Structure formats: C-alpha cells, structure tokens
Amino acid sequence: MKVSNVVQMRAMDRAAIDRYRIPEEILMENAGQAAFSVLGRMGPLANRTFVILCGLGNNGGDGFVVARKIHSAGGVAKVRILGDPARFSGAAHLNLEILRQLPMDIRQLDNSEGICTELAHCSTVIDAIFGTGLSRGVSGLHREVIEAVNQCGKPVLSLDIPSGVQGDTGQILGCAIRAEHTVTFGLPKIGNLLYPGFALGGQLHVSHISFPPELYRSDDLKIAINTPSPLPPRDQTGHKGSFGQALFVAGAAGYLGAPCFAALAYLKAGGGYSRLAAPAAITPFIAMKGSELVFLPQQATDSGSIALCNRDALLQQANALDMTILGPGLSLDPQTQQLVRELTAGIDRPLLLDGDGITAICANLDLVRQRQAPTVLTPHPGEMSRLTGKSVAELEQNRIEAVQQAAIDLNATIVLKGAHSLIGCPDGRVFINLSGNSGMASAGSGDVLTGTIAAMHGLGLNTEEAVCKGVFLHGAAGDLAATAQGEDGMTAQDILEHLPLALKHERQEWPAEFLRRYAGPCPA
C-alpha cells in the first residue's frame, strides 16, 4: 500500500475536489462515516456518552460528522471545540451548522477545567483536534486537553492521525494523543507508520473516502509499505550452486560472532553456498559453530584483522560469485579499512556493505557512487550519521527524507535499521518495513540481516527485491522468535534459528495474526 506525506495528501484532496468533482462535503462525510463504522466496532453506541474533541480545521469537521452519526444512532455526543467556532470555514463550518440544528451539547472549551470530569463520565473519546494540519508544537489549552485524555483511561478513536503526531515524520510535536484506534483517510500518512506515531495510533484503519484509485498511481507517491515480491519457487533438481553463492569478507581478532552469524544466516535463509573470508587465526573457532561454511583463511594485520595483501585473491573470488558481503566485524584497522575501499572499487558484482565496511567507505563515498553493479548499505543510525554527515538526532527528525536522499545520492539501496526499518532505493522510492520487534535490538541481529538479504539474492531475486524480502523475513524471523519465547533475551542466534520457519510461512501461509500485522492498515 502506498503511503502519503502531508503535501501529497493535500494535493490528492484537491484533485478529488477539482478534477473528479467530488465535493469537499462528500469527502468529509465519507471520512466521518468511516470513523463512525470503526467506532461501532469498538462498542455499543445507543445510550452511551461520547466526548468529541474538535480543533478548528477539517479534522474537527470530521469530528462533527461523527457526532451527528452518534446522535443518529441513539448515543449522546458532547462536542467540545478547542478555539473560536467562528473560525470554521467550508465543509467543517457546514457540519457545525447542521449540528447546531440538533439537540446536542456543543461548547467551546475556554479552559481545561471540567474536561477531566466529562472524560471520566464518557464511554469513548473521539480525537478530532489536529490532523495533517498540525503546524507547530502543541501547547496551552490543547496540551492540557491532550494530557487529560491520555490520563482518563478511556478508549480513544483518533481521526486521521493521533493529534500531536506530525504527519510527515511520526514525531511528537510537544505532546500527542494515545489512541486505541486510528482511522486514516485517503492513504496512510508517514506519521501513522513511523515510531513514535505508529505506537500512539493503536490499531490503524484506512478509508479511501471514495478517492478514485487513479489518484494513487502517481509516480510521485514514492513511499509504500514493504510488501515484497514472492520468492521464486525452489528448483527441485537444484544443486548447492543453484541457490546462490556468496562471499562474506568479515571478522577480526575479537570479532568472531559477526562473521559467523552473517555467513550462517545465508544458509539458514535458503542460500546455497556460503564462503567466509576471515583472518586465518580465527577460522578454526568460527568453524566450531559454523561447520557448514566454506572458509577462505586470510592473512592478518598486526591487530588481527584482514590484511590488504589479500586484495587480489579476494577480488578474484568476489567477481566469480553472485554477491559479496563486506563488513561484519572487520574492525577499524586502517589497513583493513583501505582493503574495503579497494574491494568496493574493484568488485563488479552486487555488493553489500555493513558495519565497519560502511565506516570504511565514508572516507570516500565516490567509490560507492561510481560503482556500476548494485550496492546495498545496511547502516544503523550511527553509521547513517557517518554516511550523511547529519547527527543521529537530526536523522530521527525525518528518517524517510534521510534515507531517500542518501539512496539517490549514493546510487545505492539503503536499509536504515531501527524499529520499522526503512529501505531507500536509488530512484527515490522508500519502503517502510512492518515486521520485527524490540527483541531484535541486540548485537548480531544486523549480521543476520546481511546474510538474509544475500540469501534472497541467491534464491533469484534482483538486488532491490532481495533487500526488501530480506528485511521483511529477518523481521518476521524475529517475530516468530518473540512468539516462541518473548522479546526479552532474544539473541541473534534466536533470529537465525527462526529463519527457516519464516521462509516456510512465506512460501506457504502466515498465521492470521502475522498477516494482519504485516499488511498494514485494515480497511475501515
């Protein structure tokens, strides 16, 4: 499903009105109706009291429609307006005028006194304070009301987006509503899907409010939920080479886990032949855990990392295989870092750079820009900061924009890891991944990701599809591990062990609860 930013949503609203001649009143009616149908699923309506909190924009107007429908269904609607109602215009004004013809309790809130009592005596709160028009930090009366709602303990239905969440980033501007359900209109907004906004919205529903699908087909809509292509069927007569051959250049003295997890994940995710080039001194130890791997013992630097003198042999190997993974646990030894740069320039096959490999190429990003074959980068926020020259805090303010610009700039597919990892493509598309959980935020998890992505490539997906599929299945393996044993104490080993089951579900069927979650918003 495509995902919209605020400007695009406004343009689609405008196009629906101007090009398709759907009056604004109908769009608002559809929005209110969609929200009302979700409200009906939250509990009974007749003889129940609902507090509808309305801001001064069209989000408030949607709230008026919901209030009218509650009244019509036999419920009691208490409409509380945050600001001077004389400032409403257009469809919102019209809907307020309609409400005024009804025996309904409509009041302007001058202060937050009394709202706590009203909230305590209602059955559900409708949050129609701010939608996509939120333009500054929430303060004053708005803040007091939002805090009162969050403390009242009543179920909240947010219209479009929890008030206080910024539609383009998911960031909280001052403070924000915590909802049990959110009904978003047109398309989901970025802020509905990125943390912390995602977590505040509860169950997300979407209504297209009768927008024609032609509106969503625009190439300008570059953001989507990550729903990757199906896996190619396994060749029943295949040999190990039929399922891909990857080279992992990884490991250093003291970094035994990273190379092992990365190279083993390749096999656990369905890849055929996993070769690991690691310093000779550590290969016997890795082999104790990963005897299925093929080892290419490397000469070492004084610090125990892979020496530059291995370059030519590595280049020869890499250019004979499907994909090279360069980085897990390589160390920051200057000689090894130089090796990474020279390999990045010399490998003419798909290349995945991770961890210390990313740090190495930050010294000369042109090496990535100039590559002819596809490049994949899998930075965590710290590495992304090094790649882009922006602080982690700056990146957090707008992760989508950061990954989009970096992918275009570096002509690479970039996975910005984190809760709901983002995948940026060189053509500007960005995918928001919904699988995964907080248990995966532990050492070694990223190494497993590299092997999983490479395996998807080995199974026959092109590089970009392999990244989307690998990110999804890595998260899904973590979710299976969490289902089995909880999120606390999950290790990379647990993710690794659940990869085969994740692939099995992917090829056959996912249990319904997983499917629901991975599909994103459900229809309102």
Ligand SMILES: NC(=O)C1=CN([C@@H]2O[C@H](COP(=O)(O)OP(=O)(O)OC[C@H]3O[C@@H](n4cnc5c(N)ncnc54)[C@H](O)[C@@H]3O)[C@@H](O)[C@H]2O)[C@@H](O)CC1
């Ligand atoms: N045709 C359309 O445009 C449609 C819009 N719809 C609804 O309209 C919403 C967008 O409407 P608007 O653009 O009017 O915007 P909003 O209703 O989100 O809010 C805008 C109002 O809030 C004020 N405001 C913004 N930040 C504030 C802050 N921090 N403190 C105090 N006041 C603040 C603005 O000055 C303005 O008065 C959507 O989220 C959706 O709910 C739906 O009715 C469907 C159709």
Ligand SMILES: [K+]
């Ligand atoms: K809202």
